Amino acid sequence: MSVNPFALRGRDHPAGHLSPFPGKGSEESGLYVDVGGASARFARFTEEFTPPDAAAGRGRLVVVTGDSGSGKTSLVDRCVDWLGRAAAERGWQAPAVDLREAEAVALGTADRVRLVFRRLVASLAEEGAVPRRWVEELRVHEDDPPSGYRALGRVVLEQRRFAVVLLPSCELPMELREYARLATPGVVLFLESSYPEVEREAESPPSEGRVLHLRMGRLGADDVRRFVEQRLRGRPPGTVPEISDEAMEAVVRTAPHLATVRQVQMLLHEMFDRAIAESRTTVTYRDFLEYWNAKDLTR
Template sequence: MNPQPPDAPPPGHPPNPFAVPRLGSTDPLNPLWYAEHVNYYVPVDNTEGSFEQCQGRFADVAHLHHEGRLVLVRGERGCGKTALVNRCAHWLRDRLGRDGLRAEVVNLRQEAHENDPIPTRREHTCRALLDKLNELQLLRHNLAYEMRDRPDDAYRNLPGCLDTDQALIVLLPPVELIEELHYYAARAPRRMVFFAETTSALDRRDRDVLGRNTVHLEVDGFDHRHAARFAADRLGRLKPGLLPPLADTALEEYIDDGRLATIREMQWLLFGVYETLRVQDERPNQVTWQDLARHFMREARRLREQP
C-alpha cells in the first residue's frame, strides 16, 4: 500500500484550497525553490503591477554589464513583499540567462539583526555573501573574499573575482533606514542586483537620494473586492461542490469601515476556516461572516490558553 504524500488530505476529505504545496499556512510564495508556486500569484495588492514594472525595468539588461541595481519593495507587514521579491528574482534569473549571464540567487535575508547598527549589519551581510560565494565556488580568486570584513573594498573588487558571464541576485535582509538603502543603491557592483524590503515610507527626497539605479516597487493592503478575488482563485482550483463557496458579503462584512486587509491575513483566515470545514461530514451551503468570526474566536481561545 502506497503511503500518502505529506500534503495529501485525509482519505474521504477534499483538499484545502488555501494550502499551497510545500508551504505553511502563511509562508510567502517562493518559485525560486518550488516552480509550481509561479501559478499561485493572484493580482491583488498591486503585486501584478509591481511585477510588470520590474519586468519593464529589466527588459534590457545590457546596463548591468556596467553598473548594478537595487530593487526596493515597500509595503506594510504581511502585504506580500517577500513573495513579490521571490517572484521578481525568479523571473530575473531566467531573464539574465537569456542574455548569456549565469545568474545565482543568494539569500541573505537572515544574515543581519534588525536592531544592530548599520555598519554591523553591512559587515554581517557582506561577510555572509562572500562566504556563500566561496562555498558555491563562484570566486575565481580570493581578493574579494579576503576583504569580506571590509564591505566597501569587497563590493568594489567583487566583479573582478567572478567570471565575466556570472551575475548575482542578492536578497538582502529587511532594511528600514534610508542611509542603509542608499549604501546598497550606490555600491551595487556591475552584474549584481540587490533586492531589499522595507516598511518605511519614502518621500520624493528619499527617492532622489537613492537615485536612478533604484527600482521602486510597492505593495499594499486591499479591500474586500481584492480579498474576494484571492478567495475565488483558490476555491476555483477545486471541482465545484467539494467545499462551500464564500457568501457574497462575507469578506465585505469582515473588511469594513475603510480597513485594508493583507494577503497574509487572508491566507491565514481562509486556510483556517476551510481546514475546519473540509474534515466535517456536514458542511454549510456557504461560508458566511459568522464562520469567519467563529474561526477568530477559536484562535483567540487557543492563544489565551498557551503559556
C-alpha cells in the first residue's frame, strides 16, 4: 500500500510546523529537513547561548523572522530543545511555557503585553511549573509586566532555573521593543514574526546585546532538491511512488515562486496524492502541471 511521504502524521492537512526534536517527545524527527539556512541560524543560537546559564542570566530576546511557512517555528522548537538539554548538563533547569497558540486580540501594545503576561502566570500555575508561592508573587505584578518579568527572573535564578517563554507572533516593531526591554536576567523570550517592519526593527534592536535576530531565508533550488530527496530516502520499495526525473526537475525549478517549506510541502503532497489515488507507481510531470496550473502559482 502506497503512503504519501509528504503527509504529516496525524494531520488532515500537509501544512503546519514540525516539532521534530526528541525533547518534545515528537515522532516527527525523521521528517525535518535542514533548508532555508536553518542550520546556520541554529549554530549561531548555540554559540550565543553557550554556556546557557550565563546567557540566560543576562536576559535575552530571540527574534526569528521570515516568510510565513519558512520554518520559523521549527527553528524555535529546535533551539528550545537544545537549550533545555544544555542547561540540564550544567545542573540547571529551563522550563518552557508555550504561549504561541494564544488567541490574537486587537489591543494596543501595552495592553497586549499585559495580557500575555497574565496568560504566562496562568500557564505557570496550571502546569505546576513553579511552586505555588511563586505564582502568588507573580500575580501581584499582573498589571505591571516589567516588575513581573523581573520578579520571575529573580525567583527562577534562585533555584538554578531560567524561564523560557515562547510568545505569540509579533506584528508591530513597538511590541518587539517592549519585549527587548522585558528580557530581564533569568528570562529568555522567543518571538516570531513574518512582518518586514518587525524584521527591520530586529536588525537594529534598542537593547544592545540583549536581542538575537535569526532570519529564515527563502528556499533555493538546492534546498528544494534536498527536501524532496531526504523525504524519499530510505523508504521501503513499493511503499511510496517514485518521482520521475522530469517531475523532479519541475519541482526544483519552482524555487523562485515557492519560497517556503510549507509551499513546497503542499505542492508535493498534492502531486503524490494524485498518483496514489490513481494507483500509479510514479509521480509524473502531469501531476505537477495539474497542481501548478490550478493554483496559477506564477503570479
